Amino acid sequence: MLIKYYPFILLFNPCVSGGVDLFCVKNGFKYLNDEINLEPHLEEFITQTKWLKQKLDHFNTTDQRDWKMKYFKRLSYWRLNGPIYLFLGGESPVSPRWAETGIMYELAKETNGALYVAEHRYYGESRPLNGTDAEALKYLSARQALADNAYLLKYLKRFSIYKNSKVVVVGGSYSGNLAAWMKLLYPDLIDAAIASSGPVLAKMDFYEYLEKVSDNYEQYGTKKCLGKIEKIFKRYDKLMQSAKGIQLLKEEENICEKCNLSALENQQIFFGVKVGEFMSISQYGTAEQIKDHCKILLNGSIYQHNESGIPPEESTRNNCTCYDFDETIKGYYSKENDWIISWLYQTCTEFGYFQTTSSDEHPFTNNMPLNFYIRMCHKLFGPDFDEERVNRGVAAVNDLYGALSPNVTNVVFSNGDLDPWSTLSILKDLSNNAPAIVIPGSSHCRDLLSNRDNDIVELKEARKAIKNLVKKWIGAEC
Template identity: 50%
Template sequence: MFYNILKVLIFIHPICGFVFDGRFKHLVKEVTSLIQFGPPVHETKWLEQKLDHFDDNENRKWKMQYFKRNDFWKPNGPVILFIGGEAAASPGFLYGGMAYELAKETNGVIFASEHRYYGKSVPLKFNTVDDFKYLSARQSLADNAHLIRTIKLNPLYSKAKIVVIGGTYSGNLAAWMRLLYPELVDAAVASSAPVLAKKDFYEYLEKVNDVYEKYGTNDCLAKIKDKFKRYETLLESQDGIEQLKKEENICPDTDLSVPENKQTFFLTKTSEFMGEVQYGRVDDIKYRCEHFNETIESQLDVEPNLWREESQCHDYDFNRMVDYSYKNKSSFIACWTYQTCTEFGYFQSSTSSKQPFTNNIPVDYYVKLCMKAFGSEFNDTRVDNGINKVNDIYEGLHPNVTKVVFVNGDMDPWSTIGILEDVSHDAPAIIIPRASHCRDLVVSHNDEVELQEAVKHIKDLIKKWIGVGEFI
């Protein structure tokens, strides 16, 4: 229903959502499937946190959920912390993927934290927009710092090296933990981390264009351009709108002469191609091109169609979509959108001419979403100020860090605002050929050799930096 469009909007999105439905949410689903049947070997734990870490007069507290697994632990092993992102956390990260493998190979204890306001780690009840006030990367980083300090109070781990790992937005957090808390964090993996906050994220669709050009069939980009140009032409007249409504089963009362409704339609149609690139593999791109006019299940974890349930038609009404989606303000949709409106931007526009989807997704569309969802004060100025503050605090594409490895797949649209060149000898950038968003965090033996070799290299770097295994 309308939920689908908001998931598209925050498919920003980390992500990875900000058309970012949160790749983190996608990762959670993937790793949860790794948990084997039988007695669990992890503990679910809760840690009291301050509501506001930066106000000495704030006495309110809440409890953050986190998970622990220590059956690999041996003395002198490290602490591996998988940092939670823009979705409910999962103990699945303790059963498979890079964090699990590192813990197993280094005799480490492994933890997974949950980000405040997501999942069960809810500080406030979301009665008003003001209750979102304490939702920010800075507060989340302080939560994880408190968690690490608490872990190190245990004599078993008091001298252990600390490794943090994250993907998409939580990849940002992993790098920023090392930046802001170097005395607590010894090494970090920042996977597919869009560390540069940016309002007009036009580069996203440029990368989608490049991937279809490189890996699609010869005529695929031309077909996409023709399809979207035809949408644009039909929407220029009332007769064309009526024809489009019949072809796409759009609800009769959806007024496609309203700019925001038209833009919602274009964003929804574009997201089908965005999802294949962000989450897919090379073969997925080719398959979509070869079956261009067929309905293909999206890589996005969303309903395949935007139905209005009572009439079984597609509704692209912007106001109804936002009103419906934000009735439940505790949803990850509302929380992540709030963060994009107040911190990151990540507004995936179609303002570039180097993409095939026409120019019908303006930056202003997302700003209107912020204002409609949270109030008129969440305007351009509020968005710009938040972005500038984030880039000032965390230093954008040039953070002064060491012992952080920045990993990106060369197919990933988010890589265009990530770190693609070495920051320093001890803060390298790794680009994985034919890899999509956060692909390195959960790798199987069936994945391409380049991906498996990159993951081995990442783990070797971490082992070297913390002095374990063959690197002692």
């Protein structure tokens, strides 16, 4: 059995689970949905699945094509004049569990609100057009998605029961951007917004991501941890320079013999996978987990640093598997995971977010350069998707939404200070009515979940502060 890796280290990182032929994606919104789905079911499942006809292109009056958008509805706690809460879907299929647990659910329960969860166009079952090429995806953009959500809210507001209802939008990761941008573009429709871990600054060469990962391991890891990481990656780099070194690396890492590690792109994919382990722990973990990871690194051999701490031959060969880093981007995809391509399209046309190694302020060597990602755009979507086109898209997004200075009020921007994505987010108050909450020791979007017993005090206090702000802005203070 071969385990294929693909170079998609954007808002997600590749991983392997249990030696099974599995492409495990940990992007921001997919991870969030997985987390919310793990929350215990405390009540009977009573969320309804609904569909709404949407325009294919909201900005072309001559194009009358339409499609159906999936959303979820729950009115268990709603009372007349209560607010509408809308959770904005992001870059993966959306879960109805956002109407059953988490900070939005708690707000609705405390303020007699109606709960809605919307799926983003081109993700999950909400697909305006079939296909994963550039022509099929041309109507995929944040602006079109924002218009979809605006139309959903206007549709709801047509019902007399919602005539006096305030509207609160909630989102995390990319959908955290959408929450803030909804308030920007539709200020008369939106009364308040929670923008959790939203990287509102589009950036092509996102070298700051790995700088933050490095900072986390320096600050929270053991004393010699950063030096050990540097030795590991420099050794990888050196081994890649010779046939003998490549063969040794294949044996140590259980890489398939047929895999051509002499090819530059395959080497870059290898480095992406190895760096992804540190990215994942930094983005989703805790300070304690970073320290534990460092202990494993320091106690192991120079090459032993998979997540379990088990040498590669023990963790994979017992399952008769080997790892293959040959780059075959399009061959992997099926209808079950075409949303991955949708997100890559958005990074290539709007956001960049390419987590490069172009900075010198990290220990991971420079083996994931910008052109690695540009080639990905080119191969997936055609020769027109070059660096210039990515740059144009990034500039247009920052110009439209205001980058780190959006002109918004009644929006709370929250970030965990461990989260590498926070380096593209708003970390200081824009105004009294657009505050920033930075949560010490917390990671990506953790504030959107409900309190857990092992949550740190700072995280619980942040959730309380966020809820109090929303209640104040919609006039629902106790």
